[in-house]
Amino acid sequence: MNHQERTHAVLSASGAHRWLLCTPSARLEEQFPDTTSDAAREGTLAHELAEMKLRHYFQTKEFGKRKYNAEVKKLKTEELWQDEMDGYTEIYKDYIKTLALSFPAEPYSAIEKRVDFSQYVPDGFGTADCILLSGNTLHVIDLKYGKGVPVSAEENPQMMLYALGAYQAYSFLYDIRSIHLVIIQPRLDSISEWECPLGELLEFAEYVKDRAKLAINGEGEFCPGEKQCRFCRAKAQCRARAEENVKLAFNPDKGKLPPLISNKEMGKYLAYGEDVAKWLSDLKEHALKECLAGREVPGWKAVEGRGSRDWTDMDAAFEVLKEKGIAEEILYEKKALTLAQVEKTIGKKDFAEMVGGMVVKNPGKPTLVKESDKREAITNKITAEKAFQEEQ
Ligand code: SF4
Incomplete structure (x- = not known):
């Protein structure tokens, strides 16, 4: 599918976490343009590449090597293409491949499937990146290419709406009893999974129905909150x-x-x-x-910020300086790349093979995070075991 065509309904799945909590937000948002950023366009490109990879894996007959290579070649001409996309989408594909191979038989697969959940949400539809059906379980897998914050699959409304749409589409053919949701964020090294019985998804559907009715009419209470x-x-x-x-x-x-x-x-x-x-x-x-824009905001005004100086032509300026006797070493500094930059440049595998043994992990500076953060809590308080060791 053309990912540019991922149009949004008033009550979109990606905005469900908002309109479920703050029902009047959906109609209020309509007054503002829905702008797309470079990051979103980059995500679209990564999704197109990921889609090609899955098609090549699951539908090898119709989508063979030659077709796959031709499609990828086309994607590589896109302005936002970056070589690292290949490695990151490979993580997504590998996860799905491993999951598919863990089933006793080849699963049914649907890639970039338009799912319809309009039975619960007015005009509700979305595109699920990958759906697998095996045994009594419906698997819905989502690739998120952003570098923002890790997103949890647990009770994730966007994923649950996709699952509802997929359930609607496949429950006639498959005896679905369990739902497995997965969010893969390769650039954040995060894979979040959550499984629930079908009953829980259908309970959610009833809750969604009520909230969506309020939201589509712009009714209910505003509910401000960080999320x-x-x-x-x-x-x-x-x-x-x-x-x-x-x-x-x-x-x-x-x-x-x-x-x-x-x-x-x-x-x-x-x-x-x-x-x-x-x-x-x-x-x-x-x-x-x-x-x-020339409109008044009482008590405030826009001014020019602190400017900066720049060369009109740096190469020409350096030539003049060198001619006047300034040594080249003074003009340039030799700077080592950071460990992460070196790893990115030569690739994770080669990096691990060549210098992996020469890397130490230094503990990070203590940081305050929310209790829900997955990292283990630390404290300065000395444990009884450590105190005993020190005494010894
Ligand atoms: S309260 Fe927050 S979510 Fe609701 S409309 Fe206002 S800004 Fe949007």
Whole structure:
């Protein structure tokens, strides 16, 4: 399929995490243009490559080596093509290949399948990257090419909507009893999987139906929050978000309180504050656009930022400097690539073979993250075992 054609419905699957929580957001967002970034176009290209790989693997007869090579050659002429796409989409393909080979028989596979979940969501449809059916399990696998944050497959509404669409399409032919959802983010080294019984998916469908009815009519309560507001197109001007953040920043709790806050409160304030900083930067970005467009934002104006100097022609300037006796060593510095850059340049496999044994992993600086983060918690408190060792 042409990935450019991934049109969006009002209640899109990718925006479900937002309109399920904040039902009026879908209609409010309609007032703002749906812009695509280079990152999104890059993701589209990576999806096209991944699709070719899966077609070549599952439909080798119709999509043989020659056809595959010709398609990939075409993709390589695209402006946003990067050689690393090949390695990253290979991780996605390898996962699916390993999963398919783990089944007792060859699974049914559908690649870039348009799924229809309009029985639950008005005009609801989407494109599932890969669907596999084997035994009583429906597998829905999604490739996310972004470098942002790892996304969990657990109760992921976008994936559950795709699964509902796939269930609608295949339940006549297959006795589906279990749902397996997978999100692969190769650039973040993240593969998230979640499995649930069919009953749980159908319960979700009922919840979705109610929320979608409110959302399509622009009804229900606004529900600002870090997750749902983050990519909302109304994020800079939404009144509910503005009021919530002002409340969180300046008046999170009422009543008479002791002069020092407790750790419990500290945790609460950190959670409150998460969206405040983002909201302020969204607000600033929007206000700057307004000022530049000549519209008044009382108390604010746009000015030229600090400029920087640059050569009109660096090579010509360096030639002059060298002619005047400035040594070349003064003009250039020799700088080693970082370990990650070297690995990227020569490839993971060769890197591991040649110098893999010469790499040490230094512990990172302690960082504060949310409890839901998968990394193990650390503490400075010495364990009884360590204290005993030290005494010895
Ligand atoms: S910015 Fe947040 S609160 Fe406002 S409509 Fe969007 S998701 Fe809802």
